[in-house]
Amino acid sequence: MNGTWLHFLLRGGVLMFPIALCSVVGLALILDRFNTYRRLRLEGFNLSGSVRLALGRNDIAAALGHLEGDESAGSLILAETLTRYHEGSGSIQSSFSLAAGQLIRRMEASLRGLATVAAVAPLLGLLGTVIGMIRAFMVIEGQGSNVSPALLAGGIWEALLTTAAGLTVAIPCLMFHNLFQGRIERVEGELSRMATELEDAVSP
Secondary structure, three states: OOOOHHHHHHHOOOOHHHHHHHHHHHHHHHHHHHHHHHHHOOOOOOOOHHHHHHHHOOOHHHHHHHHOOOOOHHHHHHHHHHHHHHOOOOOHHHHHHHHHHHHHHHHHOOHHHHHHHHHHHHHHHHHHHHHHHHHHHHHHHHHHHHOOHHHHHHHHHHHHHHHHHHHHHHHHHHHHHHHHHHHHHHHHHHHHHHHHHHHHHHOO
16 A cells, blocks of 8 residues: 555545645644734733833823834833823723734634634544445445455545544644634733733823
């Protein structure tokens, strides 16, 4: 038996091709999330002493000056919040909620797609196995009492290929989905703490 991936792909049946497509989509979504989180620079969620002092004096312009040039996610959210608040676009709480919500939405993008791949891939594999088993038993029925053990074993392992392929795709997709979800939850915790610090700093 030629033990190549192409050989297994062809022997597994037509549903191996959508499973292979799921693997490509899943990998693309995982790489996209890693690249997005790297570009977002998910840090800087602590108010520096200089910013805190400026806010205590109600000097929004000075606080924005201290944040200038810092491209971390926390500093960008704080700068957007203070800009909105300084322009009278809403309270400090509502301004922060808008800025923080935009970050969380950017972090959550593509996660639903990754969860879909993790759910669909094993179902496709199971469907392929069921179809393969039906075909195998149809062949066995046609052979009657002359069916050979090799024919039976060959039909079964070919049918099980799609289940193995579906699980191979689904397991890493589910693992990375949970990893990214955990990262989002940690950032949400940091944002909640930052919101409390900011409210305390601007309180009279």
